[in-house]
Amino acid sequence: MTPRQRRIALVVGILGGVSLAALLATRAFQDNVMFFFDPSQVAAGAAPLDKRFRLGGMVRPGTVARTAGSLDMQFVVTDFQRDVPVRYSGVVPDLFRENQGVVAHGKLGRDGIFVADEILAKHDENYMPPEVARAIKEKHGGVMPVNPDIRSGPRT
Amino acid sequence: MIPELGHFVLVLALAAAIAQAFFGLAGPALGRQAWIEVTRPAVIAQFVLVSLSLAALVYAFVQNDFSVEYVAANSNTALPVGYRIAAVWGAHEGSLLLWAWILVAWTLAVALLSRNLPPEFAARVLGVLGLIAIGFLLFTLATSNPFARLDPPAPDGRDLNPLLQDPALAAHPPLLYAGYVGLSVAFAFACAAMIEGRFDAAWARWARPWTTVAWAMLTVGIALGSWWAYYELGWGGYWFWDPVENASFMPWLVATALIHSLAVTEKRGLFKSWTLLLAILGFSLSLLGTFLVRSGVLVSVHSFAADPARGLFILAFLVIIIGGALALYAWRAPLLRSEAGFELTARESFLLFNNILLIVAAAAVFAGTMAPLISDALGLGTLSVGRQYYDPVFLLPTLPLLAFAAVGLHSGWKKGRLGQRKREIIGTLVLGVLIAVALVLGAWEGAKVLTPVGFALGAWLLLSAFVDPIDRWRRKLSLTPAILGMALAHASLGAFVISITAVESYTVERDLALAIGESGKVGNFEYRLVSLEGQEGPNYDALRGEIIVTEGGRQVAVLHPEKRNYWVQQQQMTEAGIDMHLTRDVFAALGEDLGAGRWSVRAQVRPLINYVWLAALLMAIGGIIAACDRRYRKGAEETP
Numbered sequence: 001m002t003p004r005q006r007r008i009a010l011v012v013g014i015l016g017g018v019s020l021a022a023l024l025a026t027r028a029f030q031d032n033v034m035f036f037f038d039p040s041q042v043a044a045g046a047a048p049l050d051k052r053f054r055l056g057g058m059v060r061p062g063t064v065a066r067t068a069g070s071l072d073m074q075f076v077v078t079d080f081q082r083d084v085p086v087r088y089s090g091v092v093p094d095l096f097r098e099n100q101g102v103v104a105h106g107k108l109g110r111d112g113i114f115v116a117d118e119i120l121a122k123h124d125e126n127y128m129p130p131e132v133a134r135a136i137k138e139k140h141g142g143v144m145p146v147n148p149d150i151r152s153g154p155r156t
Numbered sequence: 157m158i159p160e161l162g163h164f165v166l167v168l169a170l171a172a173a174i175a176q177a178f179f180g181l182a183g184p185a186l187g188r189q190a191w192i193e194v195t196r197p198a199v200i201a202q203f204v205l206v207s208l209s210l211a212a213l214v215y216a217f218v219q220n221d222f223s224v225e226y227v228a229a230n231s232n233t234a235l236p237v238g239y240r241i242a243a244v245w246g247a248h249e250g251s252l253l254l255w256a257w258i259l260v261a262w263t264l265a266v267a268l269l270s271r272n273l274p275p276e277f278a279a280r281v282l283g284v285l286g287l288i289a290i291g292f293l294l295f296t297l298a299t300s301n302p303f304a305r306l307d308p309p310a311p312d313g314r315d316l317n318p319l320l321q322d323p324a325l326a327a328h329p330p331l332l333y334a335g336y337v338g339l340s341v342a343f344a345f346a347c348a349a350m351i352e353g354r355f356d357a358a359w360a361r362w363a364r365p366w367t368t369v370a371w372a373m374l375t376v377g378i379a380l381g382s383w384w385a386y387y388e389l390g391w392g393g394y395w396f397w398d399p400v401e402n403a404s405f406m407p408w409l410v411a412t413a414l415i416h417s418l419a420v421t422e423k424r425g426l427f428k429s430w431t432l433l434l435a436i437l438g439f440s441l442s443l444l445g446t447f448l449v450r451s452g453v454l455v456s457v458h459s460f461a462a463d464p465a466r467g468l469f470i471l472a473f474l475v476i477i478i479g480g481a482l483a484l485y486a487w488r489a490p491l492l493r494s495e496a497g498f499e500l501t502a503r504e505s506f507l508l509f510n511n512i513l514l515i516v517a518a519a520a521v522f523a524g525t526m527a528p529l530i531s532d533a534l535g536l537g538t539l540s541v542g543r544q545y546y547d548p549v550f551l552l553p554t555l556p557l558l559a560f561a562a563v564g565l566h567s568g569w570k571k572g573r574l575g576q577r578k579r580e581i582i583g584t585l586v587l588g589v590l591i592a593v594a595l596v597l598g599a600w601e602g603a604k605v606l607t608p609v610g611f612a613l614g615a616w617l618l619l620s621a622f623v624d625p626i627d628r629w630r631r632k633l634s635l636t637p638a639i640l641g642m643a644l645a646h647a648s649l650g651a652f653v654i655s656i657t658a659v660e661s662y663t664v665e666r667d668l669a670l671a672i673g674e675s676g677k678v679g680n681f682e683y684r685l686v687s688l689e690g691q692e693g694p695n696y697d698a699l700r701g702e703i704i705v706t707e708g709g710r711q712v713a714v715l716h717p718e719k720r721n722y723w724v725q726q727q728q729m730t731e732a733g734i735d736m737h738l739t740r741d742v743f744a745a746l747g748e749d750l751g752a753g754r755w756s757v758r759a760q761v762r763p764l765i766n767y768v769w770l771a772a773l774l775m776a777i778g779g780i781i782a783a784c785d786r787r788y789r790k791g792a793e794e795t796p
Contacts, residue, residue, distance in 0.1 A: 006500060014512060021516050025523060025549045032544035033527070035537050054540055069752030071669045090667040091747035091758045094728040 034105065043082040047108055055084060055114050056103040064098055077102060077114070084108075088116040159224050162212025163303040166253075169205035169260075170297065172198050173289040176263075180283025181351075184276035192279040199267040199282055202289065203260045210257045213244055213302055223309035226250060226302045232315035232724050234695040242326035243316040248466070249302035251329060255446075256292045258330070258337045263289065266341060266366070272789070273362060280348035281341075288340050291473045299466045315724035318696070324384040332377030332404055336442040338370020339411055339435075346435035347481060350488045360422035360431065365783040367418060367435075371411040372779035378404050379772035386765075387732055394659065394768050397546040402525040403445035409518040410438040413511045415779075420507050423569055427504075428492050429485075430511065436481045441518075443474045448525070501572025506564025513557040520549040551606075558613040558653060562588075562620045565646060580623045588616030595654075600662040600763055601680075610657030618650030641782025648774035655767035665760040671753040678759045682706045683744060685757065696722040696729075703733065703744050703757070713742040717757075741765050 036054045037047040047053055055077055063076035072089045075098075086104055096102060096119060106116035176198035183191030213226075217240045222228040230243045230250070245254040263285045270278040296302070319325070345363035349355060381401070382394050395401065414434040421431045447470040498504040524541040531539050562584070566577040574581065592611035596603045621643045628635055664679030675684035686702040698720040705713040715733030722729060732745040740763040747756030 010500075010508075017512070018516060021520070021552060024552060025520050028545050028549050029523070029527070029541070033539045033541055035539045054538075066750060069669060069671070069750050069754040071667055071750065071756055091745070091756045094730055 039079045039082040039084045042084050059098050061098045086114045092119050159303040162209045165205045166209040170293040172202035173286050177286030180279045195279045195282045196267045203264045206257045206260045225304045225306040228310040228313045232313040239321050245329045246316045246320050249300040252296045258333045281344045284344035284347045318722040318729045324380050328380040335374025335377050339438045339442050342367040342435045343439035346432045350484045355428050357422050360418050364418045365788040368779045368783040372776035374408050375776040379769045383769050403448045407441040409514050413514040416507045416510050440478045499572050501574045503567045503569050509560045513553040516553040562616045565620045584619040588612045591615040604661050607661040614650045614653030618647050621647035638782050638785040641778045645775045645778030648771045652771035655764040658764040663762045668757045669754045683759045696720045705742050715744045717744045717746045719746045
């Protein structure tokens, strides 16, 4: 090959590779991105039924129930306007507590129960997942509902 | 008094940085010899001043000076002294001071070790580093003063986050920062070369050891963080594609591309523009990482501190640095000419593929990390990107990358001469495939589709790395540190791939509900909960379990997972029980009281996982060895 042909081959190869990669990345992206919904959105039917998504809110006090001695549990995620019951089986994080912010990954069943396969409660006790904090604030005119047990906002 | 002094010397350090930047850049531009000569003393002054400032903060922590807000927020009288020192970088303000100190330490190293460079060039490098120091010192002083007083003083501190009370995590930020900031040196060399319009092989040779050492530190820093997440967070894996992990991984990918592209620029005078752009990109991604971590825009385990003003400052700084460097590049680009050609099978080609694939991988990670931010900013909804996206998108460019590396290691500069090495290439490939087959059939159960591919590529690369050193040794040619370091780094990458393949393919994990005396099965392993007892530590009390793990009736491990409750922050912490072994880790973490006498237990067995971090460490050591090559210590006038 002449240097010119070689350069053209190289450029074509690179462009081809990059566009293939971009195409595949876009597809992977569309298939695997998870959206966030709060309980009000779920109640309004905005959340999909067949796709995994992130549900965020507070764990409503007095709703955490377990079958004694088993890993199965239920609790209610709330944004203080609407509630979504959640079912989960497994070990929950250290900071999973009533009246704390929580994000659950999973699917919404036709019975309206969210079946979680992963529970995230971040590891700082004052930590509130920002998306949860915002979702709740928006519903209360920009302020967090007054509740001595809910400490929102970042640690400094 | 001491905190005020610390604050004051930090202001003086800013003045020294301004002097360093001004004299370093203006001196060579105006041809003033005296100005050039004053640059080095300015660096030394800045180093002494920032060191004093850092020492003042350490002193405040050791003395439990809770009249300092930052100390009160991050320390406690019950905290052991070692962790009081580590608490200096336990949160935002102190991390920034540490960052500034590491930057000036790198600058000092450049100042002291660059005496064989032309004085004008060295002064320009130091000047650019001075500009960066100005940015960071201003940032610290304006938005994040660690010496701010608390009035009245707190009776006791709020304590260091218990998660950070760990030896690996005490060392993780300094090393990671050393890597991040080290990329600023490569950036400064690139800027100095552009200002001077000097694009010969020499500048690449000068920049190479610095870039390699920075890369090595970044490697160790990331590995330490990953190890910490493994045993301290109790998540049990080595990588989670957490946005902040990505923030450190993107500069690493670009730095890896950069050290390879610098090799081509030095040896063959090619890829000049590309190398310059990579140097700019690498440091920009370091800054972006800081922005992502420190502004709190990301939902992440690391987002402790969120402050829009800080984010805005870093963003502005980022724009100035990237914009300035790219403008410089645009101005100088017409001077860049590469004459030499090379064959498609030459080493240059393989390094070109290396660079393209690494950048594609970095771009994929970047897209995943930024997509949630962009989607949120545009009001398209709050989304998150997880491993379902990252895993395939990252493997796509990196699997061919490994194959290219395995072949490329055999190729020569300019002319590939792969024909002469056909025997070695095919030999190592066949041997690699045989090893993969043996591992898939013999070692564990439950291989996946990519398992043999991963094993074969890893083994192929591992073996290929040794071919050239052995060949040289046989022919009694010199084995330079550069060659040995390169062989070690690439062999480690092969080992890394093998271990990751094993972990991803053969990990068994299950959540169990166990009462004392009960046992549960996890793969072929049986976990039996023997006891649960209360215990007390220096600043926490704990519930300690004993779990005996057996495989086929034979006892393989006794684990002691703990559930700790730290007194000051009243924070619960899981301390996993891990039996580390060269062939596998047996892991257990205590969950919670399930009622009816049962506790939840997270049980995992991961084969070969320790090699993930060991290989990363060896890779870094390979880099350090290569950077010690005598070639780099030659003066400006000698040509290789």
